[in-house]
Amino acid sequence: MSAPKELRDAIERDLRPTRPLRSPWVRALVLAPLAVAIVLSVPGLRFFRSDMSAIGFLRAWGFSFGQAFAGLVIVAAALRESIPGRGLSRGAIAATVALGLAIPVALLGVTASAFDIGPAPGQALEEGIGCFRVSAISAIPALIAAAFLAARAFPMRPGLAGALYGLGCGLIADAGLRLFCEYTVPSHVLFGHGGAILAAMVFGAVVAKIIPRR
Amino acid sequence: MGSQAKDEAGRNTLDPVEAELCSHMQGYLDGRIEAFDALYAAFAGRLRGYLLSLCRDATLADDLLQETFMQIHRSRRTYQPGRPVTPWVYAIARNVYLMKRRSAGRRVRFEEALAADSRASDGSRDALGTIAESDAVRRALREVPPDQRQALLMHHVQGWSFIEIAARLGIRVNAAKTRAFRGMKKMREHLK
Numbered sequence: 081m082s083a084p085k086e087l088r089d090a091i092e093r094d095l096r097p098t099r100p101l102r103s104p105w106v107r108a109l110v111l112a113p114l115a116v117a118i119v120l121s122v123p124g125l126r127f128f129r130s131d132m133s134a135i136g137f138l139r140a141w142g143f144s145f146g147q148a149f150a151g152l153v154i155v156a157a158a159l160r161e162s163i164p165g166r167g168l169s170r171g172a173i174a175a176t177v178a179l180g181l182a183i184p185v186a187l188l189g190v191t192a193s194a195f196d197i198g199p200a201p202g203q204a205l206e207e208g209i210g211c212f213r214v215s216a217i218s219a220i221p222a223l224i225a226a227a228f229l230a231a232r233a234f235p236m237r238p239g240l241a242g243a244l245y246g247l248g249c250g251l252i253a254d255a256g257l258r259l260f261c262e263y264t265v266p267s268h269v270l271f272g273h274g275g276a277i278l279a280a281m282v283f284g285a286v287v288a289k290i291i292p293r294r
Numbered sequence: 295m296g297s298q299a300k301d302e303a304g305r306n307t308l309d310p311v312e313a314e315l316c317s318h319m320q321g322y323l324d325g326r327i328e329a330f331d332a333l334y335a336a337f338a339g340r341l342r343g344y345l346l347s348l349c350r351d352a353t354l355a356d357d358l359l360q361e362t363f364m365q366i367h368r369s370r371r372t373y374q375p376g377r378p379v380t381p382w383v384y385a386i387a388r389n390v391y392l393m394k395r396r397s398a399g400r401r402v403r404f405e406e407a408l409a410a411d412s413r414a415s416d417g418s419r420d421a422l423g424t425i426a427e428s429d430a431v432r433r434a435l436r437e438v439p440p441d442q443r444q445a446l447l448m449h450h451v452q453g454w455s456f457i458e459i460a461a462r463l464g465i466r467v468n469a470a471k472t473r474a475f476r477g478m479k480k481m482r483e484h485l486k
Contacts, residue, residue, distance in 0.1 A: 083334040086461035087360050088327070091367050094466070097325040098371045163372050164389065165381035234369040236389045 104163065107229050108156035111222055115148045115252045118218050122256025126214075129262035135191055143187045144255040150183050151251030155226050158244035162235035173240065180247040184254050184277065188269060191258070198265030211261050211272030212279070219246075219253035219280040227287045238288040246284020250277035308378060315379040323370060333379075334363065341387050348391045357455045358394060362387045364457060364467055434484035442477030449474045 083091070101107065123129070132140050157176050161168050168176070199207035226245035235241040254273055263269065308316060315336060321329030341362060346355040365386050373382050435443055444463070448454040449470075454462070459470040 081335050081338045083331065083338070083363065084360065087363060087457060088331070088334075090364070090457070090460060090467060091330055092327050094367065095325050095327055095330070098323050100323060100371050100373060100375055103374065163374070163382075164369060164385035165378075165383075166374075167385070233372045234365070234386065234389070236385055 101163075101233060104156045104159035107159050108152050110229065111152060111155060111225055111252075114222050114225060115152055115255075116145075118222060118252050119144055119148050119256040119259070122214060122218050122253065123260040126260055128259055131193075131262055132259070134193075139191050140259060143191065144259050147183055147187060147255035147258070148252045150179070151222075151248040151255065154180050154248035154251065155222075155245045158226065158241045158248060159230055159233065161237065161241045161244060162230040162233035164234050164236060167236055173244075176244060177247065180251055181274070181277070183251060184258070184273060187258065188264065192264040195264045195266065198263050198268055204265075204267065207263065208268050208272040208275075211257060211263075211268070212276045214260070215250070215253045215257045215273060215276035216279050216283075218256055219249040219276070219283075222249040222252050223280060223284055223287065227284070227291055230288065231291050235288065239285045242284040242286070242288025243281045244284070245288075246281040247277065249284065250280030253277075253280065312378050312380065316376065319370075319373055319379045320375055323373070323375070330367075333366075333383075337383055338363075341383070344384065344387060345391060348388070349394075354394075357457075358387070358391055360455065360457045361394070362390045365390050430485060431481075434481045437484045438477045438480045442473045442480065445470050445473035446477035446481065450478070 082088075129140075154176055157168060157172070160166050161173075198204065223246060226249055227242065230238075230241050230245060254277055257273060257276075261272070263272075315333070318329045318332040318336070322333060338359060342355055342359050345358045345362070346352060349355055349358065362383075366383060369386060373379065435447075438446065445459055448459050448462070449456065456467050456470045456474070459465075459474075460467040463470065465473075
């Protein structure tokens, strides 16, 4: 069976040597410097949590960079999802999302000395919004870069790919936020930190649906 | 290990048919039209059957087959050398079908809206005739630049595929899509 002439001509007109995209893991590493910059800039541009020395180097810096690395792994999974024929299975998607949401909770669990440290009375909403805003805004540069990388492939389920890289970028931003915010009360953590990660997921899904696939 | 050696190692783990498809795909990435011919020969029959099972319309399946190969061409850099070609090709075909289904849904809704608009002015005329004659639509169409209007009418009224439009007008498929899309956008703005 040979190709119709007009199709073959159209292909031939546009045919030139093409370099294939690098593997999703290698492409996700492009975001590594950005992830480091985000982790450092969130507390660096404001202030570090007051109990930095009490929690120790590993639980502060080690866990934050560990969380940022997990975010990059999730971005890599999203980039893999964006390649035709390499979509993630339902189990893998569920595991990735569950892992992404569990990591900040687990790190909070091993870092916090008590779960009753919160904003001063009457400032809960303001502080919650503050953390939400810092985290969500910090995630945007990584999210735009990830969206660009994913759109260079041809995602079959752009909304899903976007939600996944949104989750990854949300985790990266939260990794910086945990060096800045020492509150442990569940209401603040769920809204200001978890809410920002979920918002990054939703924003990623929306961005992925909007930007054209190449 | 160099990337070429890795590709070679990947190919060695595949079955012979898939390994041959891999080497055709590599040739296609290198810019050889004969490699495209070989891929077309290997996949066209199977893909047509697959698309036919999805859409249950022989003409549409042929149209989707052409569009699938155009999309394969546009997305060829997403193929990872050394990996099986077949799942990659089928995933693209399925996505082309889904995109067509979505755009067909949008087109039906657009035509229904136009038909409803024209029924309000004269319910006795049939939908296509009314679309052509509707004053509002004609006025809006006049505001659309000629090249965009032509692509818009060929696709949305006469039902030509973008590949056919591109071949007829001597432009690229993407250009045909862009013209029709921009024309439709301008027409919508004028109809508001």
